[in-house]
Amino acid sequence: MIRNEPARSAVPPPGIANVVSIGLFVHLFVVGLAVASSLRPSPLQSRLLSVLRPYAQALNFDLDFTPFHFTHGTGADVAHRIEYRDAADASESAWRVLTGVGAGWSESAQRLDRFARMAATFAEEEDDQVPAELVRGIAKHLARNQGKAPIRIRVRRHLVQTMDAASGLEGVARRDPNDETYFQTIYEANVLIDERGGVDVAKVTGRGESAQPVERGRGEP
Amino acid sequence: MGHLAGYAGRLGAAADLAWRRFWFESAPIEPLARMRGVVGVFSLYALAWFSADLTAWFGADGLLPRDTVGRLVTGFGQEATYRFSLFQASDHAGFLWGAHAVFASSALLLAIGVLPRWMALLNLVGLLSYVHRAPMLTGPFECVLTALAAYLCIAPSGGFGTPWRRARSSEEPARSVAAHIAVRLMQVHLAALHVMIGLNMLGGEAWWNGDAAWWMAARSETRILDVTRLVSPDSGLFLVNLATHAIVAYALAFGVLIWNRTARPLLVMLAIPIWIGLALLSGQVGYCLLMLAANLAFVPGPTCASLFAIEAEPRTR
Structure with a gap:
């Protein structure tokens, strides 16, 4: 076991202190820059961050839109989930939710929430490449681990109740926060897994319509 | 011009002295x-x-x-x-x-x-x-955990039982400049994070209009404590507003006032209801409890009581 011996550590000589000071200054500049540009970086901040990225990103000081602020009260701040169905039955009861381990506050469940939110964010920006890439991984995972391939996967958002609806304000009926009307589908795709394990993803663009399949990822069969 | 040069020299010397006192203390x-x-x-x-x-x-x-x-x-x-x-x-x-x-x-x-x-x-x-x-x-x-873990690598942090042993004995404490720098880096990083949290909150309308606490509490999947049924239409709105504004005020105040010796114990004590409340509302248990525990970086001595004794320290020297 390590012994805790009393010892007095001397203050470093000026030469060493100067070198350490330069290191501290550079590090604090990186931290300050990462912190200051965590939400809406200016072009200057973005440029500086890209130069300092090898250091900031490698040590995870690069905060990159991390939601330290908990919520901004927008649609992106509510709970997101991934749902799938493996049968042709199109009723709502046929959909199953991909769940983590533990309650909703567990780190496992929160990772799934971030995963679904990422797909939703890109889908809303009309970038179908990222959601398709994620859906491909989900489909393969479900097919291998549950033995039955999903035929459709969707990303849904659970909207937050207003205070009036939750409290049953006079004239407003108290509503169930898990009512179907509080759910919004952000992205939905048909999935086809061929016999070699390749996954085709076709975004559902309207009521029962499918877009052209998104190109398979590189390195896939 | 001479006055300006003299001022610049004094400013540089004062900054240099303050910098060395802040970082290079055993x-x-x-x-x-x-x-x-x-x-x-x-x-x-x-x-x-x-x-x-x-x-x-x-x-x-x-x-x-x-x-x-x-x-x-x-x-x-x-x-x-x-x-x-x-x-x-x-x-x-x-x-x-x-x-x-x-x-x-x-x-x-x-x-x-x-x-x-x-x-x-x-x-x-x-x-x-x-x-x-x-x-x-x-x-x-x-993000917070990896930053603290990185700072821990730059200095010896003592062996088994170090945080408690000296509290029960009279032996002279082990001292280190590197350990002091590591703790200072943690403190600066945490203060900067608090300012950023406060400013980022103000980047969203919900923190201005007082609804943000409701947005967290109404997320039925993640919250630990359901307070939505306790919120009555009349008084509930004000409670939600009060909680929202208190959280922002705390985050912004922490980054600045934590460097004040008199205010520091108060801010560390306020961290308990703020971060536990946020954990219960938002369900982000790891993040909130880590931010709460990280306040221990601001306790200078072997025991938590040293946090409150900090003001008396200079007078006894």
């Missing part, structure tokens, strides 16, 4: 030893949750295969990335579980203070390996 290692325990325990917490679904995320048939993450973090080959993870080496289940066991052991040994410098380094490599294997799964909890 101080007891107990505060860093305490933070070692905090980092070790929260690293174990993070890794314990990965035990639940390690192969589901990182395995060969996982939700996030290595090539998918590679495409996502480089913007489909458009950007350079500097994310290095041991888990990028293989997605074989045996390798994943072996590495996971090593990293979990290092977190445990770090928490109890066995080979603390080596374990701090191994723990940092482990945490960064999880973060960089799938950065899209990480949140503020991992």
Whole structure:
């Protein structure tokens, strides 16, 4: 076991202190820059961050839109989930939710929430490449681990109740926060897994319509 | 012109003196030893949750295969990335579980203070390996934890029992300039994070109009405590507004007032209801409890009582 011996550590000589000071200054500049540009970086901040990225990103000081602020009260701040169905039955009861381990506050469940939110964010920006890439991984995972391939996967958002609806304000009926009307589908795709394990993803663009399949990822069969 | 040059010289000398006093003081290692325990325990917490679904995320048939993450973090080959993870080496289940066991052991040994410098380094490599294997799964909890873990690597943090031993004995404390620098870095980082949290909150309308606490409480999936039924239409709105404004005010005040010796104990005590309340409302347990525990970096002596004695210290010298 390590012994805790009393010892007095001397203050470093000026030469060493100067070198350490330069290191501290550079590090604090990186931290300050990462912190200051965590939400809406200016072009200057973005440029500086890209130069300092090898250091900031490698040590995870690069905060990159991390939601330290908990919520901004927008649609992106509510709970997101991934749902799938493996049968042709199109009723709502046929959909199953991909769940983590533990309650909703567990780190496992929160990772799934971030995963679904990422797909939703890109889908809303009309970038179908990222959601398709994620859906491909989900489909393969479900097919291998549950033995039955999903035929459709969707990303849904659970909207937050207003205070009036939750409290049953006079004239407003108290509503169930898990009512179907509080759910919004952000992205939905048909999935086809061929016999070699390749996954085709076709975004559902309207009521029962499918877009052209998104190109398979590189390195896939 | 001469006045200006004289002022610039005095300003430079004063800044230099303040800088050296702030960073290069030989101080007891107990505060860093305490933070070692905090980092070790929260690293174990993070890794314990990965035990639940390690192969589901990182395995060969996982939700996030290595090539998918590679495409996502480089913007489909458009950007350079500097994310290095041991888990990028293989997605074989045996390798994943072996590495996971090593990293979990290092977190445990770090928490109890066995080979603390080596374990701090191994723990940092482990945490960064999880973060960089799938950065899209990480949140503020991992950002704070990896920063604290990184600072822990630069100085000796004492062995087994260091935070408590001297509190019960009269032996002279082990002192270290490097340990002092590590604790200072943690303090500055945490203060900067608080300012950023406060400013980022004000970047959204919900924190201005007082609704943000409701937005957290109404998320039925994540909240731990359901207070929505307690909110009456009349008084509830004001309670929600009060909680919202108090959280913003605290975050902004912390970054500035924590450097004031008189205000520091108050801010550290206020951290308890603020962060526990946020954990109950938002469900972000790891993040909130880590931010709360990180306040221990501002306790200067071997015991928590030293936080309150700090004002009396200069007068007795």
